[in-house]
Amino acid sequence: MLSKKCKYAIHALVYLAERHEKGPVQIQDISDDQHIPKKFLEAILLELRHAKILESKKGKGGGYYLIKDPAEVNLMQVMRLIDGPIALLPCVSLNYYERCDECRNEKTCGIRNSLIQVRDETLKILGGSTLAKIVKREKSLKVR
Amino acid sequence: MLSKKCKYAIHALVYLAERHEKGPVQIQDISDDQHIPKKFLEAILLELRHAKILESKKGKGGGYYLIKDPAEVNLMQVMRLIDGPIALLPCVSLNYYERCDECRNEKTCGIRNSLIQVRDETLKILGGSTLAKIVKREKSLKVR
DNA sequence: TTTTTAGTCTACTTAATAAGTAGAGTTTTA
DNA sequence: TAAAACTCTACTTATTAAGTAGACTAAAAA
Numbered sequence: 001m002l003s004k005k006c007k008y009a010i011h012a013l014v015y016l017a018e019r020h021e022k023g024p025v026q027i028q029d030i031s032d033d034q035h036i037p038k039k040f041l042e043a044i045l046l047e048l049r050h051a052k053i054l055e056s057k058k059g060k061g062g063g064y065y066l067i068k069d070p071a072e073v074n075l076m077q078v079m080r081l082i083d084g085p086i087a088l089l090p091c092v093s094l095n096y097y098e099r100c101d102e103c104r105n106e107k108t109c110g111i112r113n114s115l116i117q118v119r120d121e122t123l124k125i126l127g128g129s130t131l132a133k134i135v136k137r138e139k140s141l142k143v144r
Numbered sequence: 145m146l147s148k149k150c151k152y153a154i155h156a157l158v159y160l161a162e163r164h165e166k167g168p169v170q171i172q173d174i175s176d177d178q179h180i181p182k183k184f185l186e187a188i189l190l191e192l193r194h195a196k197i198l199e200s201k202k203g204k205g206g207g208y209y210l211i212k213d214p215a216e217v218n219l220m221q222v223m224r225l226i227d228g229p230i231a232l233l234p235c236v237s238l239n240y241y242e243r244c245d246e247c248r249n250e251k252t253c254g255i256r257n258s259l260i261q262v263r264d265e266t267l268k269i270l271g272g273s274t275l276a277k278i279v280k281r282e283k284s285l286k287v288r
Numbered sequence: 289t290t291t292t293t294a295g296t297c298t299a300c301t302t303a304a305t306a307a308g309t310a311g312a313g314t315t316t317t318a
Numbered sequence: 319t320a321a322a323a324c325t326c327t328a329c330t331t332a333t334t335a336a337g338t339a340g341a342c343t344a345a346a347a348a
Contacts (some may be wrong), residue, residue, distance in 0.1 A: 002232050003335065010255055011247070026294070035245070040337055046296070059345030060293045075258060088146050101179070103155070108285040110278035111154055114219060114269055121265040125258055134254035141252040147306065170323070184308055190325070203316025204322045 006082040008036045009044050013078065014138070016054070017070040017131035024056070024063030044082070051081050070131035076123055086126065087119040094119070150226040152180045153188050157222060158282070160198070161214040161275035168200070168207030188226070195225050214275035220267055230270065231263040238263070 011034045019025055027045060031038040045064050048054045055067045066073070079086055080095055090098035091106055092115045103109040155178045163169055171189060175182040189208050192198045199211045210217070223230055224239055234242035235250055236259045247253040 001229060001234070005336075007233070007244075014254060024294095028294090037337060039339080042295075043297095043337090049295095056295060057345080058293085058295050058343075060347070062294050062345075064295085075255070085145060089151070090145070100151075108282055110158060110282035110285070111219070111273075113281060114273035114278075117269045118266050121269065122262050125261045125265065129255075129258040134258075137257060138252055138254035141254070149307075168323095172323090181308060183310080186324075187308090187326095193324095200324060201316080202314075202322085202324050204318065206316070206323050208324085 002079065003083050005040070005044060006079055008034070008041060009048065009078055009082050010075065012036065012041065012044065013048070013053070013066075013073065013131055014134050016064060016066050017073075017135050020066050020070055024061065024065050026063040029063075047081065048078075053077075053081075066131075070135060071133075073131045074127050075129040076126035079126065086122055088115050092116055092119055094123075146223065147227050149184070149188060150223055152178070152185060153192065153222055153226050154219065156180065156185060156188065157192070157197070157210075157217065157275055158278050160208060160210050161217075161279050164210050164214055168205065168209050170207040173207075191225065192222075197221075197225075210275075214279060215277075217275045218271050219273040220270035223270065230266055232259050236260050236263055238267075 012030050015030050015034055016025060027038060027041055030036065030045075031041050036044075045054060045056070049056055049064070053066070053068055053073055054064050056062065056064050076086065085093040085096035087093040087096075089100065089112070090096065091100040091103075091109075092112055100106065100109070106112065156174050159174050159178055160169060171182060171185055174180065174189075175185050180188075189198060189200070193200055193208070197210065197212055197217055198208050200206065200208050220230065229237040229240035231237040231240075233244065233256070234240065235244040235247075235253075236256055244250065244253070247256075250256065
């Protein structure tokens with residue numbers, strides 16, 4: 001399961017992607033619109049800024065804005081950043097690999113195979129889920 | 145990520161599947177062989193018994209054994225039993241559905257779509273990963 | 289140049305869950 | 319009837335998620 005923090009991050013990014021290149025958006029606005037606790041959201045946006053996905057401007061008229069093209073930011077990146085590994089086991093993770101203490105021999109562990117498949121399919125889908133596509137999808141859904 | 149409990153459950157089941165129809169296996173044996181804390185394993189096996197996957201026999205010569213065909217038990221069932229939902233969001237879960245408080249309108253939420261795809265691919269792979277296949281795979285890997 | 293606005297950063301708190309343990313009780317078999 | 323095994327309730331302990339407080343810094347406008 002995704003953490004709430006990660007859900008918040010995604011919703012905030014989608015909100016910012018909808019307003020891409022329309023100037024900075026204040027934390028308060030995102031917080032109000034998306035029902036995210038403001039202080040918590042601050043921390044999340046800061047993390048996204050450190051990851052070079054967002055940039056911020058201080059003072060009046062300030063706020064946060066995307067510095068990447070919405071087509072270049074996908075759910076895989078965001079989930080990895082906020083929640084860490086996407087794989088179901090550490091010994092199957094590409095970015096956060098860790099040995100399993102349990103299985104003596106990773107090579108002959110019969111369950112890794114399935115979990116590698118799950119990982120690969122998941123990454124394919126999440127990697128293809130860009131902010132641009134999500135915004136587009138939401139728009140088409142809202143029209144109806 | 146899977147919990148350790150769930151990993152333990154899977155390894156214990158694979159161990160029992162290898163010994164299917166060869167009489168009860170004692171908790172201590174599984175615990176020793178798979179490096180699972182005995183007391184913790186007791187609780188896990190009990191849960192698997194309550195789920196009618198295992199049965200037990202008390203007293204001397206007792207132990208646990210599979211009461212399902214290893215081809216009828218898959219990772220999807222085990223993960224759901226031990227860890228709960230497989231989907232990445234409650235509002236996308238088939239067996240543990242819950243409304244999202246965040247999104248006002250589930251129908252127009254642009255991220256659900258991707259996560260439904262992830263769920264479906266994951267379930268397909270995990271549902272096809274039976275104990276029988278895992279045992280077979282381990283055997284073929286160990287031969288080399 | 290001072291006030292206001294808005295993000296920055298460190299350091300908490302609180303609640304929930306994961307992981308594991310203790311120990312008395314029950315059933316079965318030799 | 320003694321020993322072997324599983325059963326069950328009730329803990330403990332560590333970790334993480336989720337959220338909060340408050341002082342600080344930077345920028346813009348009065």
